[in-house]
Amino acid sequence: MRLPRRRLLRLAGWAAAGLTVAWALPRPALPILPSTAAPGADEGVAWLQLLPDGRLSLMAPLHELGQGSAAGLAQIAAEELNLALEAVDLRSPATAALPRMRFTTGSQGIALHAAPVARAAAALREALRARAAQRLGLPEAALAEVAGGFAAPDGRRLTYAALAAGVPVLLAPGRLAEARLHSFDPRRVKRQVGQPAPLPEARAIVTGMALFTADLRLPGMAYGRCVPPPLAQARLMAVETGPAARLPGVLQVVVDAPRGLVGVVAETPGTLDRAMAALRVTWDRPAPIDAAALARRLDVDHALGQGRLAHRILDEQPAPGAWDIDLRLDLPALHHAAQEPRAALARFGTQDGAETVEVWTGTQDLFVNHRKLAAELGLPEARVMLHGRRVGGAFGGRAQYDVVREAALLARAAGRPVKVVWSRADEFRADRARPPSSHRIRARADATGRLSDWWHAWVTGPVLLTEMLGPPWLVGAARLALADFGATRGILPPYAAPRRRIEMTDVDLPVPTGPWRGLGAGPNTLAIEVAMEALALRLGRDPVAFRLAHLGPGAARLAACLARARDLAAAVTLPPVPGFGRGHACGTYHETSHVACAADVAVDPATRAIRVLRFCCALDIGLAVNPDRVRAQIEGCVMMAIGQLLREEARIDAGGYAARRFADYPMAGPSDVPAIEIALLGDAVTPPAGAGEVALIAAVPALVNAVRDATGHAATRLPIRPADLPDAIPSPAARTP
The missing domain is CATH 3.30.365.10 (Aldehyde oxidase/xanthine dehydrogenase, molybdopterin binding domain)
Structure with a gap:
């Protein structure tokens, strides 16, 4: 990404001013920020302890939010120490138990903590091997690893419990560099990593034990x-x-x-x-919120009419001439709507x-x-x-x-x-929802049908640069200096184009906003993928082939996902009658997790009600530590995507967010569940990457594109209501771009 010199100087000036003022103010005025630093290679030492009975205590270095990441770390520790998963005691720490914990977000739990856990567990294994070798009077290399201990060539065995001798064993950091990791060795047949495994706390959850x-x-x-x-x-x-x-x-x-x-x-x-x-x-x-003024503040076309938007992400001048597509897409605020208040x-x-x-x-x-x-x-x-x-x-x-x-x-x-x-009303009223956004995307192809010009402008509310990060004066200064780095996530399309302009403005809103699953990657990828679909149809090209043709050599993993999702979908033929459609979309999250989705929908010609029939997803996150948990995350993303397509909208009235209960904020439910097919394309060589929110970024645009294929309706807003669809659903042969 190119950073213009003028913007760099402006950013540096604001940063220097902000630091000077912050230093001069009393200590409480300084923001208390989350720890964003990835855990160091030696931090895993503080998380593991061999108990006197030979079991392993793992102090989970991340917050368990239902995603199963802590359980995945337990699998890694068990793999390194040749233990059954049941022999790992997974514990939630208190602040006094660990020097720090990074905040848990962005599907980074496994990605950031897998290697330190594996390294610490492997080092503990080798320290125990040295202790066993000393006890048996043998060189360390002579000892074979067996379940929960070591075996000598003459058949003698020492378990971890015997090596602990009734005293907890802690590891000194000195042996970290020596240990060979089992978890990420593609030559090794694994007992735990890469295998389905139940959540350690599953019984406690279903029997109502005090976990919450x-x-x-x-x-x-x-x-x-x-x-x-x-x-x-x-x-x-x-x-x-x-x-x-x-x-x-x-x-x-x-x-x-x-x-x-x-x-x-x-x-x-x-x-x-x-x-x-x-x-x-x-x-x-x-003063009460003025709905008309709020809509004008969020209107991307109004902002463009006022002149240059506040932040240029890419600043390449498009060529003059008519655009092949010129799309507007407005997205509502979305509540978190978690089950637990x-x-x-x-x-x-x-x-x-x-x-x-x-x-x-x-x-x-x-x-x-x-x-x-x-x-x-x-x-x-x-x-x-x-x-x-x-x-x-x-x-x-x-x-x-x-x-x-x-x-x-x-x-x-x-x-x-x-x-x-909190009451449910408290939850909705004070929710820092995903901000609404308004997008304008224009694209053009050259005489050969190649994408040549791309212009994406959008207006949104704050995602990360909010009062959560500091006092208003400091946050305001930061927002003047740089684009909200939460709102810009996923804004760079994976498709090659000689000229790309990307610009945005984040505006103050009268309601609280903040991070929502995927941050800006959800709305940004939606706008990108809807535009690519429209451009392919405008040019008379197959939308999947058009995408594949524009992915560069660095996007081979994403291309493989797109091809696999297409093939999964193609195994079922849609009826060639009005109201059935299929849509595709793809995307990359955090530059390490790649996904493609294909969705089949049916639209009732009489009622124009939309029903999602089938959903296919191909995901490449490298090594999937627990494939079952990854699939569960994908299924959750699919249901959240269906909710966005059909129902979800955090309405704002004169007093703020209008919802007070789940009935005011309908979401996808059991009757909306489609047939879901999932292909995990990762391997045992590539380190694990995030999975929790990855599928969501491609799931929503796949559904929107499927509705367009079924009805000819090019969505300009979400959710799509029956009244938005044409009165007469055209037959597939009669559809025009």
Whole structure:
């Protein structure tokens, strides 16, 4: 990607100014940012411990969000140590147990942690081999690896339990460079890695054990909740506490005006609900949201009419002349809509006469919450401990500090443990949804039918450059200097074109926005793939062949996925009657994960209702540590894509997000499940890459393109409603580009 010199100088100037001002301000003004650094080669040493009984303790260095990444790391550790998976105790750490954890996002859990886990486990194996050789009086090379230990040529065996001799074994970092890795050795027949395996916590999940924060109970625990502001900019003015405070079972009504916090602590959840309903809170509300003004702010054509957009990603001047395609695509905001509402349980205590606090919560970033809470409470970080719990769905929305803050402040005020579980209305109202976006894509082919000019302009709200990263002045300065790096993810098409202009503007919105599964790769790949489909049809070319012809030699893995998805789909012939269609799409995520999808849809000519019949996906993420979990992630992406096609839209009214319950935000359900076929094209040589959100970037455009094939309707917005489709569905032979 070319970075123009003027933009580089502007970015450097803003960075220098920002650092100077930040250094001059008091310490709390500095942003508390997530740890983005990949784990070092030696960090795996802190995650593993051989227990006295020969089992392995693995302190999961990532947050378990339902994706199964921690279980995949357990498979890798078991592979290196020749253990059964059942012999690995997978544990969720507290902040005191590890020096740090990287925040879990971007499908990077396995990709970043597989090698350090494998290296540490292999080094532990070799340290145990040396101990066994010393015990048996043999050279290390003479010992063969067997399940859970080593065997001598004369048949003598030493298990890990015998080598531990009743004492936990920790590894010194010194042997890390010496160990040969079994997990990524293509010559080795593997027992764990690359094999389907159940989740270690599967039984606990289905039997209702206390894996989630909301299931926890502590002695003397009370229940709390806070009143959310009606809009992010609202300021607390007055609170009428009497009716709520007088209810039996209400322990305390907490009002902290400087922090804008109003909450209730009660003995039971039912009492808490009644007390929350009895509170009367007055807010200094900002002006109601003007829907027309919001639509104009997000209108890409309005922005283009005002002149150059704020950020040029590529700045190659297109040739003059008419465009072969000129498309507009508007995408709505999307809620995270996780099944588990946010929850946190806080307990204060004392140690050596000083205040301490423990918090249990499910999050994507335990350590940034830890640092923020210590700063909020004015406590040394050593006196604050956070315990990570399993998360019931995240999709990019569980890095926030809000619920941890509320539980801790209510518990401190009440003088007893307090558990806060957000209501479903709280979840929707305060959700930092994926921002809406508006895209304009123009493309042209030369006389030979080759793509020659590409112009993609779009307007969106902030994705990563939000208040979560720092105070408004700092975030504002950053947004002036550079494009939101979450919004630009996936913006570079994999197709060769001599001239490409890509520009964007991220605008302030009156509702909170933030990271959503795939960040900008979802809407950007959708716009790219819809445009490539339209251009191929405009030129009378087969859309898959047209894509393949424009993929360069560096995209061989993506090309293989596209060809495989096409072949999977071609195994079934669609009826040559109106209303049936097939669409294709592909994409690369994080430059390491490659995917292609093909979707078959049927549109009822009478009702124009869309039904997804069949979905084929070819995915190359290198080594799939647990193929079953990868397939499960793909299936989840398919269902989320169907939801985007048919129903999902985070509506915004005068007061913010309009949804208060799942009925207000319908998603794809069991009746929408199509036949799904999946091909995993990775190998045992290429290190594992991310899988969690990869399929989603190609799934949505494949569905949109299938609807176009079935009806001739070129979508200009999502979701596609029956009223958007033509009154008469044309026959396949009668369709025109």
